[in-house]
Ligand SMILES: NC(=O)c1ccc[n+]([C@@H]2O[C@H](COP(=O)([O-])OP(=O)(O)OC[C@H]3O[C@@H](n4cnc5c(N)ncnc54)[C@H](O)[C@@H]3O)[C@@H](O)[C@H]2O)c1
């Protein structure tokens with residue numbers, strides 16, 4: 001089993017690589033090689049099998065051709081730029097999120113090796129005139145270019161699979177919280193930082209009210225689901241290879257109460273409640289009445305409680 | 320009012336040009352210039368205003384740049400290759416139907432003139448796991464590459480509009496019947512030829528049973544709707560610029576009965592009923608439980624009866 005993670009230097013790529021190193025197998029077969037490809041040098045990973053790192057810019061077909069070889073059995077296609085970045089720089093979003101995805105799929109088509117391709121879409125594909133409740137069969141009316149590019153990626157995954165060029169699977173990831181590390185350029189950044197910074201003993205600002213609701217998943221569960229996603233049997237997937245990944249809807253107030261329950265009353269006192277109308281305006285269009293019927297039927301799961309999300313952060317990620 | 324029809328040599332492009340020539344105005348403004356652009360030389364059109372023809376290959380950005388100038392107010396983007404062609408030649412479908420659409424939209428973005436862009440999508444975007452009844456808010460799970468490329472075009476039209484690069488409108492056209500002229504490479508070809516050939520005094524073959532149902536519109540109504548589509552006020556369109564164009568569901572038996580009612584019993588006797596399993600297999604996945612709520616609310620209409628479709632053919636098109 002030869003695995004390539006494109007975007008292997010990112011949060012999910014690194015955690016996925018570590019989980020694969022621990023498991024040692026994928027799709028029931030021992031892993032013989034793992035390659036982490038990224039536009040930035042990915043951090044190396046300790047594993048009982050060889051792990052290579054490679055520079056790759058998915059926006060460049062030649063770079064993709066050098067990275068995606070006929071030896072690869074499973075590709076995790078995680079490389080992307082996030083919503084606010086793609087919204088500010090339309091060109092970059094199109095060349096990486098849309099054409100980058102296309103370049104990888106085209107390379108697979110030309111190789112003719114029909115690899116399993118696991119693509120990370122996003123709940124950002126929901127929006128606009130899509131009707132609640134949202135899920136596997138919702139109309140994609142995204143209100144960001146990032147969401148539009150992900151919705152197009154989903155359609156490409158389905159068509160390249162239907163044509164027999166790849167064995168694709170696309171998962172609409174919930175917002176990941178608690179996301180470790182430094183804040184990124186996503187407008188959703190506060191949904192992790194109001195927990196992460198206080199749990200690390202630092203102050204944080206909450207730009208929305210306590211009753212703001214959203215759809216979340218912990219990094220640990222996300223990785224579990226991405227591994228299950230590759231393991232799924234093509235015969236069980238039907239005509240639509242795209243599905244919502246399970247998550248849960250919580251309000252900011254519920255998340256903070258969970259933090260207090262797990263870590264005591266201290267962290268919550270480090271949150272400054274400073275309404276930010278520009279952030280509120282963006283996130284008020286985001287959707288949370290989301291259901292993951294197909295993925296649940298196939299055995300993917302969400303966290304049992306937000307207390308679990310907090311515990312996973314403390315166990316897996318707290319510096 | 321300076322209008323560009325890309326795909327202006329095709330069936331709909333030519334009929335649209337003739338209708339514009341007759342009307343003399345669009346969006347309430349006198350037409351001062353019409354350009355018909357196509358990869359094949361479009362037939363010239365008589366009009367009370369100047370009509371130019373131009374060679375343009377939308378798959379080639381340089382050709383698009385030469386054709387789409389900052390003088391253009393309204394673009395009809397009709398150029399495409401049809402379903403069976405795009406299914407046989409994946410590369411051609413992607414470069415024309417997907418990248419061709421992208422090239423035109425990118426040219427508009429670079430010009431910064433925010434033209435009205437009317438895009439012709441198709442009911443081929445429905446399919447697979449999409450849930451009946453189908454319409455404006457259905458999940459696009461197309462089962463042809465043509466349908467996938469149109470579904471992507473829709474998302475691009477919405478995002479380029481949301482960003483303020485164009486004032487886009489996309490209509491999912493029903494199957495056009497009675498389509499005049501020679502059969503094309505569409506698998507739906509028989510849905511016109513079993514009427515057109517007999518009405519012209521020639522034999523035709525029906526590859527499916529009389530109870531086969533599908534969703535249709537006459538060319539005349541389609542053109543009317545495309546003109547109304549350009550006239551619509553952006554303020555009435557909401558967050559989703561994509562909508563189903565009204566049509567009606569008829570069985571093959573009902574269509575033939577309508578032909579007999581309008582043209583007498585002769586034509587129906589010219590139909591040979593020869594089941595073709597390969598055609599049946601393709602069209603059995605096509606969808607017909609389709610509803611055009613938004614477009615109807617905005618004043619677009621379907622034919623009143625299939626008798627009308629037959630009459631329009633006899634009046635407008637019969638050689
Ligand atoms: N984290 C979330 O909340 C979330 C939610 C929904 C979807 N997703 C999706 O999951 C995937 C992974 O997310 P993440 O949280 O690990 O993001 P991340 O930003 O941590 O990682 C993305 C990686 O892609 C790399 N990259 C960017 N442009 C590239 C290019 N042109 N070529 C090659 N590599 C490039 C970056 O260097 C980065 O290492 C992304 O596709 C993202 O859109 C994430």
Ligand SMILES: NC(=O)c1ccc[n+]([C@@H]2O[C@H](COP(=O)([O-])OP(=O)(O)OC[C@H]3O[C@@H](n4cnc5c(N)ncnc54)[C@H](O)[C@@H]3O)[C@@H](O)[C@H]2O)c1
Nearest residue numbers: 326328329330331358376377397398399439441492494495
């Ligand atoms: N007629 C239908 O039943 C129907 C149904 C749904 C959607 N549509 C869509 O409506 C539009 C017009 O349909 P039509 O029936 O007039 O089709 P048509 O085939 O008669 O016309 C399409 C025109 O596009 C031109 N073209 C093809 N490739 C081109 C390229 N690379 N650059 C420039 N021009 C190119 C062709 O030469 C042709 O003149 C198409 O987008 C089609 O997909 C039609």
